[in-house]
Amino acid sequence: MALIKINRDNFENEVINSDKPVIIDFWAEWCGPCRILGPTFEKLAGVYANTLKFGKLNVDENQNISGKYSVQGIPSMLVFNKGVEVGRIVGALPESLLKEKIDEILSSL
Amino acid sequence: MIYDTIIIGNGPAGLSAAIFAARSNLKTIVIGEKLGGQASDAHLIENYPGFPSISGFELMKKFENHAKIQGVEIIYTRAQKFKKNDKKHTFTITTGDNEYETKTIILALGTTTRKLNISGETEYLGRGVSYCATCDGAFFRNKTIAVIGGGDVALSATLYLAELAKKIYLIHRRQDFRGEPIKLKKIKESKNIELVLDTVPTGITGEITVTGLKTKNLKTNQEQEIKLNGVFIEIGSTPTTVLAQELRIKLDEKGYINVDPAQHTNTPGIFAAGDITTNSNYFRQVITAAAEGSIAADSAFKFIKENSY
Numbered sequence: 001m002a003l004i005k006i007n008r009d010n011f012e013n014e015v016i017n018s019d020k021p022v023i024i025d026f027w028a029e030w031c032g033p034c035r036i037l038g039p040t041f042e043k044l045a046g047v048y049a050n051t052l053k054f055g056k057l058n059v060d061e062n063q064n065i066s067g068k069y070s071v072q073g074i075p076s077m078l079v080f081n082k083g084v085e086v087g088r089i090v091g092a093l094p095e096s097l098l099k100e101k102i103d104e105i106l107s108s109l
Numbered sequence: 110m111i112y113d114t115i116i117i118g119n120g121p122a123g124l125s126a127a128i129f130a131a132r133s134n135l136k137t138i139v140i141g142e143k144l145g146g147q148a149s150d151a152h153l154i155e156n157y158p159g160f161p162s163i164s165g166f167e168l169m170k171k172f173e174n175h176a177k178i179q180g181v182e183i184i185y186t187r188a189q190k191f192k193k194n195d196k197k198h199t200f201t202i203t204t205g206d207n208e209y210e211t212k213t214i215i216l217a218l219g220t221t222t223r224k225l226n227i228s229g230e231t232e233y234l235g236r237g238v239s240y241c242a243t244c245d246g247a248f249f250r251n252k253t254i255a256v257i258g259g260g261d262v263a264l265s266a267t268l269y270l271a272e273l274a275k276k277i278y279l280i281h282r283r284q285d286f287r288g289e290p291i292k293l294k295k296i297k298e299s300k301n302i303e304l305v306l307d308t309v310p311t312g313i314t315g316e317i318t319v320t321g322l323k324t325k326n327l328k329t330n331q332e333q334e335i336k337l338n339g340v341f342i343e344i345g346s347t348p349t350t351v352l353a354q355e356l357r358i359k360l361d362e363k364g365y366i367n368v369d370p371a372q373h374t375n376t377p378g379i380f381a382a383g384d385i386t387t388n389s390n391y392f393r394q395v396i397t398a399a400a401e402g403s404i405a406a407d408s409a410f411k412f413i414k415e416n417s418y
Contacts, residue, residue, distance in 0.1 A: 031244040033150065035166060072339065073241075
């Protein structure tokens, strides 16, 4: 499944009101580690296609959302379920470790 | 399929080794987790010849493209296990899904960011605690922050952040700085940077995000809490040598891999390059890592030639 571009216009609909849990990668163009994480995150979007919705949020264009959730370090991946933040993963982790952390959060739901 | 050399690590040393190995017609792959390693986090690199000023990530992207042009395959994963096949004189490297057999190995794993190990450090990661000034500086525009450290990376981070933050406390455990003097001079001339010397951080406090940093002066034992919004930890790094230990490769007392001037380790067929080694006088620059990588590749090439497989 493709990555959804999240912004202030669709945040409510795609994240808060989503039936499935959602993971959002808060990132920016100028952040090296964010760009390193990019391909891994996209690959995992395919792996978790049935259980988890994957989105990306550009912090430059959506400062109101990163501010609201106190994101002060990127890349940060926030996991939402039923409209609430249920987990947060910070940093450009390698695929195996990222998968481990996502599974841990999903199993706690 | 037996590779001629497998390079572990895709920072400056590993990618440079890959370019030289491929040009010596060695069947080469690179296994690495993070493109560019520590160099990717550098805001600007201004001492790599030919590039007066370039972001660390862009420079590393160029290294990677160069290796790919030479036909090197780069596998983004973690090398998990090593095995020595004594009879065949080869090594087997295991990643999550695959096994790779190779005649030689070049270890270019670099270093891992060092942590302070104080209260609040893990809790507030991404909420005011950062190890990457270029990634997170923008969240602290017009705010008050601290940079912890006295090395070159700490000075670079401070200068970068000084353009964004309202006020910076540069906290260092000693009087003297090890970083480039030209950077220190700029720092002393900056109006929004305050040096806090002979001082160590003892705890990070906060609510949802960071609100303060507790410190202790080592000379006077005086403790205080500075009110601030962010703490950038830039206290250097330690060598990533878990894999080297598994191969029983000799390390020095600080944990760096002992190599000779041709980048040989004490195990025949295994070479090491970059920040992980004892070479280049611990200078830890992109240029020294790249140079060591090229020498390691040449040594691997000579080793294969001398030991007819």
